[in-house]
Amino acid sequence: MDKKRLNIALLVSEFEDGYTRSLCEGAVSAAKELDANLFIFPGRYLEAHNYDLYRTKYDYHFNSLFSYATASEYDVILISMGTIAGNVDLETKVEFLRQFKGDNIITISAKIEGYPSVCFDNSFGFYKGISHLIEAHKCRRIGFVSGAMTSDDAMQRLDTYRKCLRDHGITYQEGRVVYGNFTEYSQEIVRDLMRRNPDLDAVVFANDMMAIGGYKVFREMGLRVGRDISVMGFDNSACALTLEPNLSTVNADPMQLGYQAVMNYQDILSGKVHDVTVESSPIYRESCGCRRKDFTGFAVDEKNIFNPMETQDLLNNLYRYLFEKKDQTTGVHQIKVKLQEYISFIQDHISDNGASEEDLEELARKMRGLCRMELQPYTSVSKMFHVLDYVYDCMKYVITDPDIMRSLCETYFGVYQDTTEYIQKKADADKIDVLLLNYISTTFTRDMLDYEIGDDRAYFTIMDKLERLYFKTAYLCLFENEVVYRQNQNFKMPENILLKAYMHDGEAVCQEAGRQKFPMKNLITHFFEGQEHRSTVIVTLLFSTLEQYGLLISEIEEAYMHYTTPISYQISSAVKTLELLKNKEDITAQLEKSLVQIKESNAILDEMSKSDELTQIYNRRGFLTTVQHQVMHPANLDKQAIIIYADMNNLKVINDQFGHEEGDFSLKTLANILKDTFGDSGIVGRFGGDEFAAFTFTDDKDAAEKIRARIAEITKEENEKNGKPYYISMSVGACEFKCSDQVNLQDLMDKADVDLYIEKRHKRSNVLKKETEAI
DSSP: OOSOOOEEEEEESOTTSHHHHHHHHHHHHHHHHHTOEEEEEEOOOTTGGGSOTTTTSSTHHHHHHHHHTTSSOOSEEEEOHHHHTTTSOHHHHHHHHHTSOSSOEEEESOOBTTBOEEEEOOSHHHHHHHHHHHHHHOOOSEEEEEOOTTOHHHHHHHHHHHHHHHHTTOOOOGGGEEEOOSSSOOHHHHHHHHHHOTTOSEEEESSHHHHHHHHHHHHHTTOOBTTTBEEEOSSOOTHHHHSSSOOBEEEOOHHHHHHHHHHTHHHHHHTSOSEEEEOOEEEOOGGGTOOHHHHHOOOTTSOOTTOGGGHHHHHHHHHHHHHSSOTTSHHHHHHHHHHHHHHHHHHHHOBTTBOOHHHHHHHHHHHHHHHTSOOTTTOOHHHHHHHHHHHHHHHHHHOOOHHHHHHHHHHHHHHHHHHHHHHHHHHHHHHHHHHHHHHHHTTHHHHHTTSOTTOTHHHHHHHHHHGGGTEEEEEEEEEEEEEEOOTTSOOOOOSEEEEEEEEETTEEEEOOGGGOEEESTTHHHHTTTTOSSOOEEEEEEEEETTEEEEEEEEEEOGGGGGGHHHHHHHHHHHHHHHHHHHHHHHHHHHHTTSHHHHHHHHHHHHHHHHBOTTTSSBOHHHHHHHHHHHHHOGGGTTOEEEEEEEEESSHHHHHHHHOHHHHHHHHHHHHHHHHHHHTTTSEEEEEETTEEEEEEEOOOTTHHHHHHHHHHHHHHHHHHHSOOSBOOOEEEEEEEEEOOTTOOHHHHHHHHHHHHHHHHTTSOSOOBHHHHHHO
């Protein structure tokens, strides 16, 4: 390349947040247009304990990730201060920004003196939306769910709410306002609002995410949203269309924030403009009480679809409805081109004089092409259906021949049916992707343990799997020594890091030992210098509890950017396991200084190395060693035996909803169920994570089915007596064989694993006992 490519850093909160995903999508779109590299650092929130306490116990680590953005030189650093620092005071925000040296910093969704910004217009669209509740739906008792008063957005939206009430002659009452934190965990504050104000006829939320919790409370109270109570949000995030009924909101598109921040950074940093404001506008849907025809804004007799003089006006109306001022992006332009082709085809080939079968087939192809485009995040399939309905109604207004309209009706109905099936197949494919993610990522630790401690080929096994999870490039970098980092400590970034393995163009490589060490300075951008193509790079932290292990620096297909977080968790767990085993080997080496200590310690360590600390049964090594001895023993030649591979169902759900102590309880319970099933003559082990194995001799021809039945019986008894709010269960795969010195245990385990994967499809779909009882 003759010209150095731009490097842009984007610091955001978690990918799990729909706002952040949209922000990143906009930034990626703009970076593509500029042919610039975009480096995304997904952290969390400053003072995260003010959000969801359990989920964020160790999430303070993520905020140290932002420090790594200071280690490389970027042309501009964009910081989503509205989310990262939305819950802290101004002094803390300024202190956070000071770590980034230079005059190339732009804040997003927060105005801080001394820093240029890209922010929403929080007033115009919000004012119109609240006015709509008052004027169109006659609401007078309007509650407000605000964000924290440390957030600029929250303060501006609350001021707009007050002003709108005052302008409409409604007295502002502090008792009708509660304060949340912009997350979906808003049920308690909404309950409080409704307890104090049971007569409210509308509730306005300062963002869409808090409305998720509000909908749950309204359902609890038996209130029908859009009928008994009007609801409005702010952001027009993805969740607004997943809520039922669809949420009326204000289109303050985070995607536009990201797009405008990247596209305008040169003008902003040069001083040509200091701040960029992204416009907002209300979107009326069913939750405020509107019906569909009220909020599409279409009137069939407004435009004659067959009049070329009115074509552009017609298209402009459709664009405004579909895209809501997202016109600048490449994705929107591609949809517009297809829509223009669709309208032009109708004008050229469909008329009151008739339409050939070939024309109708071509019309159907064009409609299917529109509905199968990547419409998100620019618009939605439901909106595209509205547009197609409108165009059909326009034709019905002009075409009088009933036979032609009947043919058109059949064509449209067929396309809608095909599109629905297509969407369902895509949803099924997404589910398979999630299963694949869970399955492959949980094998990281298992496969790494196939290598000796200190053998870096263990890291190669991780890189070798990432291509199947849509990664294009990945660099696994570990610190020379783990970094212990406690909350509220000053974080000190290591000076060097070791590149253990990487994956590029589908090929995994284990880095040579003598070429692993790199300085942290400019490391992240270094990997992507001199490429023929631009990159979108995600930098994630590898850590567990108090220890940080390193970084995963990766490029992944944009639709799967959110995969990087769970993958990083799994890699962190695998690395932690190796570290623990390495520490155990170091202890063994120290004990060898004394012969007496060697004899005593080896017995202890051998037992430790074969047993699982949590469940007190064999671990992977202990199980395989013990079973191998039994299978190959001459006295057991030709004996019939069975080996099973078991996998706990829904461990992640239990951990997430009830805590890791409950997860540990579940794992210990599964171990006891297997011990009770196989008795004293069986061998039971835990392979790591949620995976177990068991072995026994048996002459029973139906051994596999009887073992499954016995496991199911004991599991049922345990679930009935343990008093837990969730079910404990496992999926089981089995393989029967005859003992000999030629048996390959790994082959048997693989066969049992395939059998397990088949049974896993029929696992219990719900983990909560109350949900099952309700059903």
